[in-house]
Amino acid sequence: MEDIYILMLVALFALAITDLVVGVSNDAINFLSSAIGSRAFSMRKILIVASIGVAVGAIFSSGIMEVARKGIFLPGQFYFEEIMIIFMAVMITDVLLLDFFNSLGLPTSTTVSIVFELLGAAVSMAAIKIYKDSGDYGEILNYINTSKATEIIIGILMAVVIAFIIGAVVQYFSRLIFSFQYEQKIRYAGAVFGGVSLTAILYFILLKGLKSVTFIPESFLEYIEENTFIIIGAGLILFTIVSQLLMSLLKMNILKVIILIGTFSLALAFAGNDLVNFIGVPIAAWQSFVLWQDAYLTSGALPSEFLMSGLQGEVSTPPFLLLGAGAVMVITLWFSRKARNVVKTGVNLSRQGEVSERFDPNFISRGIVRYSVYMGNVLEAITPAVVSKKIDEKFQNQKSFTKDDEDTPAFDLVRASVNLVVAGILISIGTSLKLPLSTTYVTFMVAMGTSLADRAWDRESAVYRVAGVVNVVGGWFITALVAFSAAALFASIIYFGGIIAITILLGLAIFSIARSFVIHTRKEKEEALNKPFRRKELSTINDIVVESSKNISSIIGGVNKMYSKTVENLGYYDKSKLKKNKKAIKKLESEIDELKRNVFYFIKTIEENSLDSNRFYILILDYLQDMVQSIGYITRNSYNHVNNNHKNLKFNQIKDLKRVDEKIKKLFDEIEDIFEQQQFSRIENVLAGKQELFNEVSQLIEKQIKRIRTTESSPKNSELYFGLLLETRDLVTSTMNLLELYREFNIAVETTSFPKRELPVK
Structure with missing residues (x-):
C-alpha cells in the first residue's frame, strides 16, 4: 500500500521538474522583456543577473507554498487518499495545459492554471464524497477555503486593472519629467529617480521578502517592522546620494543601473511568487505522505481514514528543495530556445515604432480604439492650447525605434526602468500578502500601460496592439476555464480508475510533451529556412x-x-x-x-x-x-x-x-x-x-x-x-x-x- 504512494510521489516530482521547464519557458521570460527590449545590456549579462535573482527568489518562496496546501481547499475535510488524487490530477493537468497552450501559441498564466486546477480537483473530489454520503451538494462550500480562494481570484483579476493603470500613470509622469530627450534631464533629476526606484526595490523586494525566509531571526524582522519609515527615509537619502555619485564620478547611466537591479528584483519576485506554481503541489503531497506515514506507524491509520488536518498548520519547506527548483529554473533560462521566442510577443506589442503586427484587428479592438480617439479629441478640445503644446513637446520622439530587428531597441531606457520597478513592486506586494499574483498578468499589463502612456500605440498600430491585448487576456480566461474543468475531470478519472488511470494519464502527458518538442523543433527549422526580407x-x-x-x-x-x-x-x-x-x-x-x-x-x-x-x-x-x-x-x-x-x-x-x-x-x-x-x-x-x-x-x-x-x-x-x-x-x-x-x-x-x-x- 505504501509503495503505491511512493510511486505517486516520484511521478509528482518528475512532473514538477517537467512543469518547471515548460512553465519557465512560457513565464519566466516576462521579467527579461524590458531589459531585452531596451537593449541596455547584452543577453549574457541579462541572463547572469536574472539567474542570480531567480536563485535568491527561490529561497524567499517558502511562505507562499501554503497556497498549495490550504489556500484553495480545506485539507482537514479530505483523507490522505483523496488529497493524493487531487494533487496528482492537478500536476497532470498543469503539464498538459501548459503544453497545449504553448502548442497553439497562446499565452497562459501558470498562476491562474494552478489556482483553478486546485479548485477544480477539490470541487470534483468533494462532489464525489457528497454523492457517496449525504447527496446535498450545497455542502461543497464546506470543503473549499472560500474566503481565501475568493481573495486570490479577486487579487488576480484586480492585478490586471491595477498593473495597467499604475504602469500608465507612472510612465506618463516619468515621460513628462524626462521626455524622450532625457540625456540632459537625467543629470539633474536622475539621482532622485534612482533614489526612489532603488528604495522601492529595497523595501518591497528585500525587506518584505525576508519574512518568508525561515532562517532569518525573528528579532531582526521585528526591528524592520518597527523601523519601517526610518529605513525607507534612510534608503531614499542613501540611494539618491549613491545615484548622484555613480553619475558624477563614475559617469554611469543611472537608468541602466535601475534596469540591471530591476531585472534582478523582478527575477527574484518571479521566483518567490511563482515557484509555488511548479513545486508547491508535489511538496504538499510529500508533506502529506510524511504526516500519514507517521500516523500509520503509530496507530495503523489507513489512507482512506486519515484526515489531513495536519496541513492546516505551519509546515516549513526544506531549503534544499527550493534550491533544487531554483537550479532547474536557472538552467532552463539559459538553455531553453523556446523561452527566447516568447519575449517577442510582449516586446512587439509594446514597441515604440512600427512592427510586423502579429494580431489581426477585431470588433472589440476597433471599438476601443474608436472610443479612445473620440475621448482623446474631447480632452484635447477642453485642454488649454499652451498646456497641450507643452505636453506634446515632452512626447516628441526623435529617436529611431522603427526597425524591426534584433539590434534596434523596442523602447528607451526610461520606459524599461518603469516597467521593471513597477512590476517588481506589485508582484512583491502580492508575495508579502501571500497572494499568488500572476507575474504574466502583472508584467504584461504594466508593459501595456506604459506603452499606452508613451504613445507607442498610435493611429497606425493601436487597433492591432489592442487586439493583441484582448487576445492575451482572453487566453487567460480560457486558461481558468480549461484548468478547472480538466482537473475536475482527471480527479474523477483517477478516483474511479486508480493506478491504471494514473498510468494512462502520465503516458498522455509524456506523449504530449514529446510531440510538442518535435513540432517546435520542426517549426524552428522552417523559420530558419524561410526568413523574410530584413x-x-x-x-x-x-x-x-x-x-x-x-x-x-x-x-x-x-x-x-x-x-x-x-x-x-x-x-x-x-x-x-x-x-x-x-x-x-x-x-x-x-x-x-x-x-x-x-x-x-x-x-x-x-x-x-x-x-x-x-x-x-x-x-x-x-x-x-x-x-x-x-x-x-x-x-x-x-x-x-x-x-x-x-x-x-x-x-x-x-x-x-x-x-x-x-x-x-x-x-x-x-x-x-x-x-x-x-x-x-x-x-x-x-x-x-x-x-x-x-x-x-x-x-x-x-x-x-x-x-x-x-x-x-x-x-x-x-x-x-x-x-x-x-x-x-x-x-x-x-x-x-x-x-x-x-x-x-x-x-x-x-x-x-x-x-x-x-x-x-x-
Missing part, C-alpha cells in the same frame, strides 16, 4: 538582389509544390488533402504580406536618391503577389469544387493538367535554382522557352472549347477547368515578368544603366 540590410539595388533572391527562390518553390499537389489531389478527388493545400496557401500569402509591410521602411532607409531601387523593389513584390494570387485561386477553387460534390474532372482533362504540371515543375525547378545560386545569366535560356508553355495552355483552352461543343455536359467542370488554365497562364506570365526584370538588372549591372520599367497600374 529591411535593415536593404539600402542599394545590389543589397535587394542578394537579400531577395533566396526569398524569391523559397516562394517559387512553394508555388511549384502547391501546384503539383493541387493537380494530383484534384485528380484523386481527395477532399482532405485539398483542404490541407487550401490552409497551406496562407503561409505563402503571409510571406507576401510581410514583404509588403516593409515597403514604407525600405523607401525610408534606401541610401540611393534615384527611384531605381524603389521601383525595382516594388516590381518584385508585384510579380510575387500575382504569382501567389494565381496559385491561391487554383488551390481554393479546386477545393471548393470537390467540397461542393461537383463531378470530378474527366480523365483527359486530368491527363492534360498533369502534362502542364510536369512542364511547370521543370520550369520552376530551374528558376528556383537560378535564384538560389543567383546565376541570373541562365535566365535567358528559360525565357527562350516561355512561348512553348503559353502555346500548350492555349491549345488546352481550345481543346476544352471543342469538348463543350461536342461531349462536355458539366458547366461546373468547364468553369473549374477554364479557371485552372487561365490562372496557370497568369502564373506563368507573372513568373516570366519577374525573370525579365532580373534579366534587365543583369544587363544593367554591366552597362550601369538600370531599366526604367514603369510601375504596374491595376
Whole structure:
C-alpha cells in the first residue's frame, strides 16, 4: 500500500521538474522583456543577473507554498487518499495545459492554471464524497477555503486593472519629467529617480521578502517592522546620494543601473511568487505522505481514514528543495530556445515604432480604439492650447525605434526602468500578502500601460496592439476555464480508475510533451529556412538582389509544390488533402504580406536618391503577389469544387493538367535554382522557352472549347477547368515578368544603366 504512494510521489516530482521547464519557458521570460527590449545590456549579462535573482527568489518562496496546501481547499475535510488524487490530477493537468497552450501559441498564466486546477480537483473530489454520503451538494462550500480562494481570484483579476493603470500613470509622469530627450534631464533629476526606484526595490523586494525566509531571526524582522519609515527615509537619502555619485564620478547611466537591479528584483519576485506554481503541489503531497506515514506507524491509520488536518498548520519547506527548483529554473533560462521566442510577443506589442503586427484587428479592438480617439479629441478640445503644446513637446520622439530587428531597441531606457520597478513592486506586494499574483498578468499589463502612456500605440498600430491585448487576456480566461474543468475531470478519472488511470494519464502527458518538442523543433527549422526580407540590410539595388533572391527562390518553390499537389489531389478527388493545400496557401500569402509591410521602411532607409531601387523593389513584390494570387485561386477553387460534390474532372482533362504540371515543375525547378545560386545569366535560356508553355495552355483552352461543343455536359467542370488554365497562364506570365526584370538588372549591372520599367497600374 505504501509503495503505491511512493510511486505517486516520484511521478509528482518528475512532473514538477517537467512543469518547471515548460512553465519557465512560457513565464519566466516576462521579467527579461524590458531589459531585452531596451537593449541596455547584452543577453549574457541579462541572463547572469536574472539567474542570480531567480536563485535568491527561490529561497524567499517558502511562505507562499501554503497556497498549495490550504489556500484553495480545506485539507482537514479530505483523507490522505483523496488529497493524493487531487494533487496528482492537478500536476497532470498543469503539464498538459501548459503544453497545449504553448502548442497553439497562446499565452497562459501558470498562476491562474494552478489556482483553478486546485479548485477544480477539490470541487470534483468533494462532489464525489457528497454523492457517496449525504447527496446535498450545497455542502461543497464546506470543503473549499472560500474566503481565501475568493481573495486570490479577486487579487488576480484586480492585478490586471491595477498593473495597467499604475504602469500608465507612472510612465506618463516619468515621460513628462524626462521626455524622450532625457540625456540632459537625467543629470539633474536622475539621482532622485534612482533614489526612489532603488528604495522601492529595497523595501518591497528585500525587506518584505525576508519574512518568508525561515532562517532569518525573528528579532531582526521585528526591528524592520518597527523601523519601517526610518529605513525607507534612510534608503531614499542613501540611494539618491549613491545615484548622484555613480553619475558624477563614475559617469554611469543611472537608468541602466535601475534596469540591471530591476531585472534582478523582478527575477527574484518571479521566483518567490511563482515557484509555488511548479513545486508547491508535489511538496504538499510529500508533506502529506510524511504526516500519514507517521500516523500509520503509530496507530495503523489507513489512507482512506486519515484526515489531513495536519496541513492546516505551519509546515516549513526544506531549503534544499527550493534550491533544487531554483537550479532547474536557472538552467532552463539559459538553455531553453523556446523561452527566447516568447519575449517577442510582449516586446512587439509594446514597441515604440512600427512592427510586423502579429494580431489581426477585431470588433472589440476597433471599438476601443474608436472610443479612445473620440475621448482623446474631447480632452484635447477642453485642454488649454499652451498646456497641450507643452505636453506634446515632452512626447516628441526623435529617436529611431522603427526597425524591426534584433539590434534596434523596442523602447528607451526610461520606459524599461518603469516597467521593471513597477512590476517588481506589485508582484512583491502580492508575495508579502501571500497572494499568488500572476507575474504574466502583472508584467504584461504594466508593459501595456506604459506603452499606452508613451504613445507607442498610435493611429497606425493601436487597433492591432489592442487586439493583441484582448487576445492575451482572453487566453487567460480560457486558461481558468480549461484548468478547472480538466482537473475536475482527471480527479474523477483517477478516483474511479486508480493506478491504471494514473498510468494512462502520465503516458498522455509524456506523449504530449514529446510531440510538442518535435513540432517546435520542426517549426524552428522552417523559420530558419524561410526568413523574410530584413529591411535593415536593404539600402542599394545590389543589397535587394542578394537579400531577395533566396526569398524569391523559397516562394517559387512553394508555388511549384502547391501546384503539383493541387493537380494530383484534384485528380484523386481527395477532399482532405485539398483542404490541407487550401490552409497551406496562407503561409505563402503571409510571406507576401510581410514583404509588403516593409515597403514604407525600405523607401525610408534606401541610401540611393534615384527611384531605381524603389521601383525595382516594388516590381518584385508585384510579380510575387500575382504569382501567389494565381496559385491561391487554383488551390481554393479546386477545393471548393470537390467540397461542393461537383463531378470530378474527366480523365483527359486530368491527363492534360498533369502534362502542364510536369512542364511547370521543370520550369520552376530551374528558376528556383537560378535564384538560389543567383546565376541570373541562365535566365535567358528559360525565357527562350516561355512561348512553348503559353502555346500548350492555349491549345488546352481550345481543346476544352471543342469538348463543350461536342461531349462536355458539366458547366461546373468547364468553369473549374477554364479557371485552372487561365490562372496557370497568369502564373506563368507573372513568373516570366519577374525573370525579365532580373534579366534587365543583369544587363544593367554591366552597362550601369538600370531599366526604367514603369510601375504596374491595376
